[in-house]
């Protein structure tokens with residue numbers, strides 16, 4: 001019912017618009033002059049030539065218009081005339097000029113056009129990058145359908161292919177040096193892309209994160225995927241996570257516009273997002289925490305947990321298992337799992353028998369930090385000294401041993417050097433007879 005009303009309103013608006021367009025000059029100019037203005041061409045006038053798919057330009061590009069598709073399009077359904085869009089030939093003499101003006105959609109779609117005029121695509125075109133998207137690249141020309149129509153290029157389930165006609169086109173990507181590379185294929189392999197492909201309409205298509213007409217570069221502070229806006233953008237669907245994240249230390253930093261803070265895509269990536277229980281990703285994200293918490297990663301790697309995850313097994317504790325993933329807090333915060341009162345429970349998630357004593361184990365023990373763990377520091381020092389001592393002793397021992405062995409070997413070789421040249425030949429069967437000669441010395 002709403003659609004019918006909408007369509008009816010649209011038709012009324014359209015007739016008014018078209019009517020105004022036709023009446024305005026008539027009202028302004030004298031009646032007799034208006035009478036001399038020829039009537040605008042009907043669609044049939046145009047289709048006389050353009051219904052033939054064989055009609056081509058001099059350069060071979062097609063000029064055929066599929067009448068059935070146009071009839072079925074949103075504009076065709078509204079009974080629009082060719083000349084409503086191709087306004088410059090409305091009353092022109094036929095055959096018309098070779099070059100015609102570009103269709104200006106903004107005469108009827110002011111809002112969409114105004115939003116588009118601020119986008120990266122529009123800007124790129126202004127700067128001579130003619131490969132960037134226009135209305136036609138995303139909507140088509142004569143077969144435009146409402147975005148709610150499952151056959152439309154801009155229907156959520158079809159949009160990745162529409163954007164992907166450029167952002168998934170390797171030749172174009174290389175030629176125009178497009179940011180992000182083959183974004184469409186990364187997206188297709190992500191949990192979002194797979195969910196959307198399976199028909200889960202609430203999964204985000206490109207426009208859910210980027211917008212449609214007002215798409216901006218990821219470095220633009222006004223854009224939906226700019227660092228400081230990302231949490232809000234993902235949070236439109238992942239509201240619970242956003243809530244958690246905002247409460248944590250990272251979220252607080254971000255709210256203070258501190259650009260040291262991580263945002264969703266730093267840990268999850270933007271287009272290759274995997275399910276959070278994917279083992280490979282769980283191991284990779286440790287490295288991501290470590291890009292900022294360098295020293296904590298080093299100390300973690302020294303522990304059993306860190307060594308096992310380094311081998312690619314996610315079964316043992318990762319950073320997020322102990323700290324939480326989104327509401328990370330300093331240990332001084334009573335809500336933190338690392339707060340002394342919560343630590344036993346935290347270890348018990350996996351070590352069922354863990355007690356106060358077990359939880360004393362330092363997950364970030366630092367051999368080089370005396371103030372943090374004196375016994376460990378001195379043990380490490382002692383082990384270091386012991387190791388150096390042992391190596392030094394055996395080093396000296398080996399050197400002396402070698403010298404002696406060398407001297408003895410040299411001594412046993414000397415007599416052979418005085419032998420005549422023929423003795424270089426393979427030893428005669430009784431070579432052993434020469435042995436006492438050496439012994440004589």
Ligand code: HEC
Pocket residue numbers: 041045046047048049050056057058063082083086089090094095096097098099100101
């Ligand atoms: C007598 C045949 C004929 C009729 C009638 C005709 N056209 Fe064309 N049209 C052509 C030819 C031929 C070209 C190719 C011009 C060229 O590039 O050589 C063309 C090109 C065009 C183009 C592309 C222009 C460009 O800049 O590339 C548009 C748009 C167009 N026609 C629209 C219309 C509309 C709208 C009508 C009805 C008002 C119409 N034509 C009627 C023959 C016709």
Ligand code: HEC
Pocket residue numbers: 043046047050062063064065070075080081082083084085086101102103136140141142
């Ligand atoms: C909703 C607006 C709209 C309507 C209505 C419309 N066109 Fe077009 N037409 C376009 C756009 C957009 C282009 C692409 C070129 C441009 O941007 O000017 C185009 C291009 C063309 C071309 C050039 C073909 C090409 O591939 O470049 C022809 C020929 C043409 N139109 C004929 C027609 C005819 C005949 C009708 C009526 C049956 C018609 N158009 C109705 C928007 C429209």
Ligand code: HEC
Pocket residue numbers: 105106109112113116121133134135136137138139147154159207211212213
């Ligand atoms: C980069 C792709 C893209 C470009 C370029 C684009 N659109 Fe859209 N458009 C969309 C998508 C996607 C939707 C569906 C609504 C949404 O997802 O927000 C849409 C929706 C629309 C709608 C219906 C909803 C609304 O906002 O009123 C109109 C009308 C429209 N576009 C017109 C235009 C016009 C006119 C232009 C050129 C100035 C244009 N679009 C350029 C992708 C695009």
Ligand code: HEC
Pocket residue numbers: 006007010011013014074075078084085103104105106107108109135136139141144145146147148
């Ligand atoms: C002469 C006026 C006029 C022109 C020019 C025009 N349109 Fe439309 N268009 C309409 C009307 C009226 C509707 C129906 C309004 C509605 O459903 O919201 C419509 C509907 C649409 C829709 C579907 C909106 C929806 O609900 O999803 C899209 C997309 C669209 N137009 C894109 C374009 C594009 C792209 C161009 C330029 C190539 C264009 N239009 C040129 C009048 C026009």
Ligand code: HEC
Pocket residue numbers: 159160163164167179180181183184187192204205206207208209210218225226227230265270271
């Ligand atoms: C879940 C949200 C989301 C979806 C869905 C999404 N993007 Fe993105 N996109 C982002 C974020 C976030 C960034 C910023 C990247 C960053 O900061 O690392 C981005 C960046 C980009 C960039 C710039 C590349 C760069 O590295 O800066 C392009 C191009 C892009 N996206 C295109 C697309 C296309 C095309 C689709 C659909 C196939 C899509 N995106 C789907 C969130 C999304």
Ligand code: HEC
Pocket residue numbers: 120121124129131132133134137138159162163164165166167176177178179206207210212215216217218219
């Ligand atoms: C006709 C080809 C084309 C289509 C279709 C297209 N784009 Fe683009 N897009 C480009 C080009 C070319 C650029 C590069 C602009 C530049 O480098 O200045 C770009 C830039 C972008 C950027 C900014 C990248 C950056 O620098 O951070 C984003 C985001 C983006 N597109 C998203 C989309 C989305 C989402 C869609 C679909 C709704 C889409 N594009 C459809 C060609 C296209």
Ligand code: HEC
Pocket residue numbers: 230231234235238241242245250262263264265266267268276277285320325326
């Ligand atoms: C500092 C890294 C990091 C940041 C930033 C981050 N996440 Fe996560 N996220 C994780 C980790 C690690 C997990 C896995 C948690 C687990 O296994 O319990 C996760 C899990 C998830 C899940 C799966 C559900 C769940 O709770 O297990 C979703 C959805 C999610 N994150 C969305 C987001 C969104 C949205 C943002 C931005 C507001 C975000 N993440 C920011 C690291 C991060």
Ligand code: HEC
Pocket residue numbers: 191192195200202203204205208209233234235236237238264265268269270273274275276277
């Ligand atoms: C339009 C809504 C929407 C937006 C926006 C959105 N997501 Fe999602 N996301 C979903 C849905 C729906 C799923 C579940 C897909 C499934 O389970 O098949 C999901 C799944 C996820 C998962 C996997 C959760 C799990 O259980 O393992 C992560 C991680 C995630 N999203 C992160 C993000 C990030 C990061 C952003 C922003 C860059 C984002 N999402 C933006 C709807 C959204």
Ligand code: HEC
Pocket residue numbers: 249250253260261262263266267285288289290291292293319320323324325328329330331
């Ligand atoms: C992009 C950099 C970045 C990434 C990635 C990152 N963090 Fe942080 N994190 C910070 C900053 C900056 C602080 C605040 C440090 C401060 O206050 O001096 C912080 C604070 C913390 C705190 C609170 C401790 C404190 O000193 O306030 C914990 C716990 C924490 N992060 C754990 C993690 C975990 C676990 C991960 C991975 C899942 C992670 N972080 C990923 C930058 C990052």
Ligand code: HEC
Pocket residue numbers: 286289290293296297300305317318319320321322323329330331332338343362363364
């Ligand atoms: C087995 C559990 C466990 C694992 C795994 C773990 N941590 Fe910790 N982490 C703790 C505990 C407990 C503390 C607080 C006590 C301390 O500082 O010794 C802590 C302290 C921290 C702090 C300082 C926070 C503060 O409150 O001052 C940061 C930052 C941190 N860890 C980051 C990480 C990162 C990054 C990883 C992964 C590379 C990681 N942690 C792995 C348990 C763990």
Ligand code: HEC
Pocket residue numbers: 304305315316317318321322343346347348349350351358359360361362363
């Ligand atoms: C996500 C699960 C998980 C959490 C949380 C966790 N661990 Fe572990 N940890 C393991 C697994 C699995 C092993 C491998 C040994 C095993 O099977 O018992 C292990 C091994 C260990 C080891 C070496 C082997 C042993 O059993 O003596 C120590 C020490 C240890 N964990 C301490 C802790 C402490 C202390 C905490 C709490 C601060 C903690 N772990 C939290 C999973 C976890």
